[in-house]
Amino acid sequence: MIGYLVLALFALFAVTYFMGRRRALTSVSGEISKLHSLPSHHGMFLGLAAAGPALIAVAIWSIATPGIESSIIKSRFAAELAGLGIPQVEAFVRDARAIAFGGLVGFTDATKEAAAIAYRSIHQTSIAIILALSAVLAAAGFYLAYSRIAPAYRARHVVERVLKIFLILCSVVAILTTVGIVLSLIFESLRFFQQVPFYKFLFGLHWSPQSAFTGAGTEAGAVDPNIFGAVPLFVGTLLITLIAMLVAAPIGLMSAIYLSDYASRSVRAVAKPVLEILAGIPTVVYGFFAALTVAPFFRGLGESVGLGVASESALAAGVVMGIMIIPFVSSLSDDVINAVPQSLRDGSAGLGATKSETIRKVVLPAALPGIVSAMLLAVSRAIGETMIVVMAAGLAANLTLNPLEAVTTVTVQIVTLLVGDQEFDSAKTLAAFALGLVLFCITLALNIIALRVVQKYREQYD
Known part of the structure; x- marks a missing residue:
């Protein structure tokens, strides 16, 4: 109604x-x-x-x-x-x-x-x-x-005043939403750290929140802080993100260079939309692709050379996730490279540089701030992905750097902890907010680093 x-x-x-x-x-x-x-x-x-x-x-x-x-x-x-x-x-x-x-x-x-x-x-x-x-x-x-x-x-004055107020309210809503998210993470995380010490959470090596109230040697209803060690989750997140970026960064950047400087207009008109179709595919479809095609392929390939590859592995999840974020790197890098003034290219060619030398020594350095932003967006997208990891890497919180074994990520565990009816006064549920706070801090640090890089090179090329 x-x-x-x-x-x-x-x-x-x-x-x-x-x-x-x-x-x-x-x-x-x-x-x-x-x-x-x-x-x-x-x-x-x-x-x-x-x-x-x-x-x-x-x-x-x-x-x-x-x-x-x-x-x-x-x-x-x-x-x-x-x-x-x-x-x-x-x-x-x-x-x-x-x-x-x-x-x-x-x-x-x-x-x-x-x-x-x-x-x-x-x-x-x-x-x-x-x-x-x-x-x-x-x-x-x-x-x-x-x-x-x-x-x-004077209708124009009234309309412009109303629209100005509307825009201010939109800005205020965005700011208050961000503040609310941060405060909710902080307050709920403080409640969690009252039950589990901060250092045990950040540096603990064992993650098993499902057994939060059944730990040996604990009193009835007490929380065992030794099962909330989040290091396996951080390692799994970084491992899958690293594999994804090893796939997406070179392929996406090289695709952007080809489309911006080498491809003809007809090829670009077809290749760029086709490449960007990858960004519109639902992540659950990527998860099916990883679980039913990529993971069995890597397992069979490993068995053929004598390697034991888990049915759910970090390698399968990372490779498929890398394919998913290729359009983010490619499209943004292509726009940034095209924004480099043609006069820089002409000046380099006038000095006798080849096309490849112009791209390596002139275009890419000038476009570096935008490329760093594209990489950062891709990293953030990889860190926040959940569905592919659930279907291809599993839920096991294994502390390993072996990409052939099953791992899990921070986002997957947040979803797992908050599924169903939960009591928001238990350490098991509050652990999701602590994980979210750490993830927020990591993303914030990445943004700060990227801004520093952008500011440094923007002063040089503006």
């Missing part, structure tokens, strides 16, 4: 835009020069006034309503929920919401059914309220804005 309401508001914006434009033209008998603002500004003004407040109300309603509805359900069924912990109460409300909207739950009872009926009734009431409020706001906004459209009205 809300989706239809949003679509109706966008349709209202389109209709009122043309109505405002037409009224502005009519008010001056078609002589645009008599208008203070362009007809499009008047149309935009009427469209924003008619649909904007209603859209804001719908957005606020969408954010606030779930919490309000859940609070009402908790208060109505406070007697039935008395004695239950916070996780059980949240699970009850979640099941009631699922039943109310036709979802499936593990089990149900009379209390949940009654809560679902109440939840459905409350939700229908809130929808009726937001529909009525949206209609009132749209009608009032349309009336006030339509009556103001006149030759001397």
Whole structure:
């Protein structure tokens, strides 16, 4: 229902835009020069006034309503929920919401059914309220804005002011989202480090969070900190990323050099889109390819020369991941190389340098900042990949540098720890936030290094 309401508001914006434009033209008998603002500004003004407040109300309603509805359900069924912990109460409300909207739950009872009926009734009431409020706001906004459209009205100033505020809000949302992510990682990680020492997590060599509360020699309910050593995860992540970059970096960079300096226009027009198709393939398809084709190929190849290759190996995952990120390196490097001024190439050729010498000694050094950025993006993409590792490298946290053995990565373990209903006060679940914090710090360090490189060479070639 809300989706239809949003679509109706966008349709209202389109209709009122043309109505405002037409009224502005009519008010001056078609002589645009008599208008203070362009007809499009008047149309935009009427469209924003008619649909904007209603859209804001719908957005606020969408954010606030779930919490309000859940609070009402908790208060109505406070007697039935008395004695239950916070996780059980949240699970009850979640099941009631699922039943109310036709979802499936593990089990149900009379209390949940009654809560679902109440939840459905409350939700229908809130929808009726937001529909009525949206209609009132749209009608009032349309009336006030339509009556103001006149030759001397400064619609452009109003529209530009509204768009400026919108852009500022978008920037604020992006900043607050980043701050929220960082703070959530830090606070949850601090809760984890209260149970597991920081040094045992960073330098421990054994990772087995599934047995967090069954460690030998620990008291009942106590946490064994010795099973939260994340070094195997860091080593596995770096190993697979290294293999992926050994595949993607040379192939992607050489492809970019060929497409930018050697390929004809007809070849480039075909080769570049075909190469970039790799970026549009879902990662799960790459995972199938790695598990069903690449991994058996490497295992058979290893057996033919007397090497033991695991069914799920870092080599298979790294090679397929490298193929996946080739377009990131190739496309970005190609754009950067093409951005190098032609005058540098002409000057090098005028001094007697060959084409290959010009590329090696002039073009690539000038394009180095952009190439470093492309490599950094590829590394970040490789570090954050999950599906390929799950299907081709496995879940075993082995501490090894042998690419022929099974390993796992930080992102895979984060997903594994957060699958299903979790208690966010246990070390097993909080370990995912600690892993995320370390991953964030590593990525931040890579970005800082890349910025330093970019600044150094940009001063030389600008």
